[in-house]
Amino acid sequence: MSKNVTAAHTAVDIQRVSLVLNDLRLPAIKLVWADFAARADKEGWPGARLIAALAEHEVAERDRRRIERHLSEARLPPGKTLDSFAFDAVPMISRAQVTAMCSGDAWLEKGANLILFGPPGGGKTHLAAAIGLALIENGWRVLFTRTSDLVQKLQVARRELALEAALAKLDKYHLLILDDLAYVTKDQAETSVLFELISARYERRSTLITANQPFGEWNRIFPDPAMTLAAVDRLVHHATIFEMNVESYRRRAALQRQSRAGRPPTYATIKSTEELSRSDNQIND
Numbered sequence: 001m002s003k004n005v006t007a008a009h010t011a012v013d014i015q016r017v018s019l020v021l022n023d024l025r026l027p028a029i030k031l032v033w034a035d036f037a038a039r040a041d042k043e044g045w046p047g048a049r050l051i052a053a054l055a056e057h058e059v060a061e062r063d064r065r066r067i068e069r070h071l072s073e074a075r076l077p078p079g080k081t082l083d084s085f086a087f088d089a090v091p092m093i094s095r096a097q098v099t100a101m102c103s104g105d106a107w108l109e110k111g112a113n114l115i116l117f118g119p120p121g122g123g124k125t126h127l128a129a130a131i132g133l134a135l136i137e138n139g140w141r142v143l144f145t146r147t148s149d150l151v152q153k154l155q156v157a158r159r160e161l162a163l164e165a166a167l168a169k170l171d172k173y174h175l176l177i178l179d180d181l182a183y184v185t186k187d188q189a190e191t192s193v194l195f196e197l198i199s200a201r202y203e204r205r206s207t208l209i210t211a212n213q214p215f216g217e218w219n220r221i222f223p224d225p226a227m228t229l230a231a232v233d234r235l236v237h238h239a240t241i242f243e244m245n246v247e248s249y250r251r252r253a254a255l256q257r258q259s260r261a262g263r264p265p266t267y268a269t270i271k272s273t274e275e276l277s278r279s280d281n282q283i284n285d
């Protein structure tokens, strides 16, 4: 074969390769194969090495895109990571235990739960979101929602006789983060969608709950005491509970800034820390 014939042959193939890669749904290979092939020619890679490099690239890109999709579906509050969480501010929580939980496996596979208790501003939402983010990076699917928002949606579904389908849709999430359970309002409690959600996930899918109030106060969340008892029973059967009984992080940070500045607290400082603690409460209202 003359050199010209070979070149023409290659040119035809190049166009076809792109089409075929489209048909085969290999978009990552389609983007890079020409560069990889040129490099293989230049560096004299064996054919098997080129194929392996292309296949690995496609797999890595798929993983990246999947994690990107899982991140956008999770609706995590932005900027709340484990790296930006000061573990020394909550000495009752072990970083090692949290890190172990973030690799998922055992607890997510058996549908165990995680419950974070503590007063406003103590870092419950931050820690919950950071755990969610770490789990997504490890390949799990997570949904973060304010409890009252989800309850509202499930009530609408119930009215449309579609509650079961709505609950089944949540099954795809290995972890459902219900932020601020205590802020479910009394009229939301009139229906028991939250109880049905908890029952539907029991021993199958994990739930992470944050709450300002201990179990004793949960009677205000469920329609009657028997249902509260049954809900708590299911939630704690396989659960890790973190008691984050610390003062508001922002208030402490503000006070620390003040004392580092070396000035005694003034009326203005005291006032502004009061405002900070009020805004902590508002955030959770």
Ligand code: ADP
Residues within 6 Å of the ligand: 080, 084, 085, 086, 087, 089, 090, 118, 119, 120, 121, 122, 123, 124, 125, 126, 127, 210, 249, 250, 280, 284
């Ligand atoms: P909660 O949900 O318990 O009311 P948040 O998680 O909303 O508290 O925390 C209030 C603010 O303080 C947030 O901006 C959060 O990022 C920050 N924060 C709380 N605890 C910590 C911590 N241990 N390390 C870093 N930031 C924290």
Ligand code: MG
Residues within 6 Å of the ligand: 124, 125, 126, 179, 180, 210, 284
């Ligand atoms: Mg919160």
